[in-house]
Every structure is written in structure tokens, then in C-alpha cells.
Amino acid sequence: MQTQPHSRLRRLSLGALLLMLAGVSHAIDPTPPLADAALQARYEAITHELRCMQCQNQSIADSQVGLAADLRREVRTLLVEGKSDADIRDHMVARYGDFILFRPRMNARTAWLWLAPFVLLAIGAVVAVRVLRKRAQLVDADAQVIDRFDGTDDT
Amino acid sequence: MNRFLLPLGLFALLVVLLAVGLRRAPEKGVIESPLIGKPAPQFTLPDLFDGTRRVQSGDFAGRWHLFNVWGTWCAECRAEHETLLAIQKGGVVPVVGLNWKDDDAQALAWLAQLGNPYAAVAADRDGRVAVDWGVYGAPESFLIAPDGRVVRKQVGALTREIWERDFLPLVTRAAPGG
Numbered sequence: 001m002q003t004q005p006h007s008r009l010r011r012l013s014l015g016a017l018l019l020m021l022a023g024v025s026h027a028i029d030p031t032p033p034l035a036d037a038a039l040q041a042r043y044e045a046i047t048h049e050l051r052c053m054q055c056q057n058q059s060i061a062d063s064q065v066g067l068a069a070d071l072r073r074e075v076r077t078l079l080v081e082g083k084s085d086a087d088i089r090d091h092m093v094a095r096y097g098d099f100i101l102f103r104p105r106m107n108a109r110t111a112w113l114w115l116a117p118f119v120l121l122a123i124g125a126v127v128a129v130r131v132l133r134k135r136a137q138l139v140d141a142d143a144q145v146i147d148r149f150d151g152t153d154d155t
Numbered sequence: 156m157n158r159f160l161l162p163l164g165l166f167a168l169l170v171v172l173l174a175v176g177l178r179r180a181p182e183k184g185v186i187e188s189p190l191i192g193k194p195a196p197q198f199t200l201p202d203l204f205d206g207t208r209r210v211q212s213g214d215f216a217g218r219w220h221l222f223n224v225w226g227t228w229c230a231e232c233r234a235e236h237e238t239l240l241a242i243q244k245g246g247v248v249p250v251v252g253l254n255w256k257d258d259d260a261q262a263l264a265w266l267a268q269l270g271n272p273y274a275a276v277a278a279d280r281d282g283r284v285a286v287d288w289g290v291y292g293a294p295e296s297f298l299i300a301p302d303g304r305v306v307r308k309q310v311g312a313l314t315r316e317i318w319e320r321d322f323l324p325l326v327t328r329a330a331p332g333g
Contacts, residue, residue: 054292066282067282070281070286097189
């Protein structure tokens, strides 16, 4: 019975904490959700993919900066106009450059970025195969020496 | 000796790569504008000085001009102001202002107090035109050629040195003597 007030207090404080967090997550984007749930889902996906240019490690969905709000409004307007996700990305890149996309697109300048892991993997594979082959040869050579010793010992 | 040559070479290559990366790191602060070489975005906005009139991108078509994005909330714009006044005094190119997400009364008070370097100021109260120009931090300045293309962009305060080194030669080279 003594623990009950404590647990109630704990539950209350947890509830208060959750309420506070809910307040925070709403405060970033104060605009009401779009009427169409599918559009709202796309809106959330796109705004998480676009970089806030003023606070470069946040997406425009996560940033409270004024410019992020302007860009969210731009995305909203384009969505309502019936633009596709690719259109909206192109629209943003035409104004802010590739840097606004968190996932860089494949082009002449970013090709190395995409291909580098595969190139490194290939180099690693070549090195590994060569090392393994060399070791196998060493084992063979050792075996030959042992065989020779065995042979001379026997005779 | 030979077996160390390849790893050593690779290590040297890595050192060079990282050294170049570190050297260039400060440039990452400035993001290259995709507008360079492209036609400047069109706009029609209220005139800061007279709300019944409009400032249009076409108003300065056919001549060199500097498009400058500023706001009274922007500390660096205050530092830049003197350079803009000098450019206006120089008389080579008119400066067109975009007052970005600002309060009209405060903007007018600022110009009255510090002097007005602008041939015209467009009031972009909700920031839509700034988005079209890819503006992400005031002050930003764009040099526009007579054919309407964006030739050069400066993010951050324009200084006399930057103006004389990176901007002015582009104008004078294209039209000798003025």
C-alpha cells in the first residue's frame, strides 16, 4: 500500500513527459495535416528527404528555422498542385542544388560516391584471393619439404 | 622492400586525398548555386517604398544589375551595407534589393538611417521569391547580365575586395569603359 502513491506519481510523471514530447514533435510543423492521407504521407516522406540548408544536418521536417517552414510550404503547394515526388525533388534541386537531397543522385559528379564501395570491395577481393593463394602455395612447399625429409629418413 | 611499396603508395595516396579534403573543407560552407549560367527567376512583388506599385524582374532587363537579398534581422547585412552604398556610388551597376521576410516599417527605418543603396526594393514578405532564388542565408548577392542570366553569386557579406575582384571585372570586361 505504501508503494501505491509512488507508482501513481511515476505514472503521472511519465504521462506528463509523454505529453511534453508530443508537444515538441507538434511544435516543429504547426500546419494542420493535409486532408488527403496519401498526400500527407508523401509530404512527410519528402520533407524528411530534403535538407534544411541553414542547419545542414537536419531535414526540413525536423527544423524549426523559418526557411524550413518556407520549404515545407513549397512542398505542400506542389503536392496539392498534383506534382510527383520526382517533380518536387527536381524543383528543389533546380533552386538549391544537389546538396538539398540527403540521398545524392547518380550523376557524373556523384558517381564515385556510389561506385567507391564496390571498387573497394573488388580491390579487397583481389587482395584476399592473392593472399590465400600464396598461403596455399606455402603449405604445398612445406609439405614437399616434409615429404623429402620423410623419404630420406626412410631409406 | 618491395612488399612495402604498395601499402606505402596507398597510404601516401590516402594522405593526399585527406589533405585535399581538409584544405577544401571551408568551401563546404558555401553551396554552389545551380542558378549560375541560368536565367534569373522571374518575380513580381510589392515595392517596399510604395505598396501600390510593383517591382518586377523585368524592370532591369537588358542591363547589368546586382540583386541583393537582405533583412533588418540580419546582422551581416548591416556589415555589408557600406559596400552596397559604395557600389551604388560607383555607378557601374544598379543594386536591386529583395527585402526578405522583413517588417516593412523596420526596413524603411533601416534605409532612412543607414542610407539607401537600392535602385528598387521588392518586399518578399512571405519568402516565396527567395525560395525561387535558392536563398538560404542573407545576405546573398547575384550578379545579373543584360541577357538575364545569373553570372555570379555571393553568399555572405559582400566586401569591396570581393566586389572588385570577383564581380566588377565581369561587368567591365563585357562592356569596356562602363
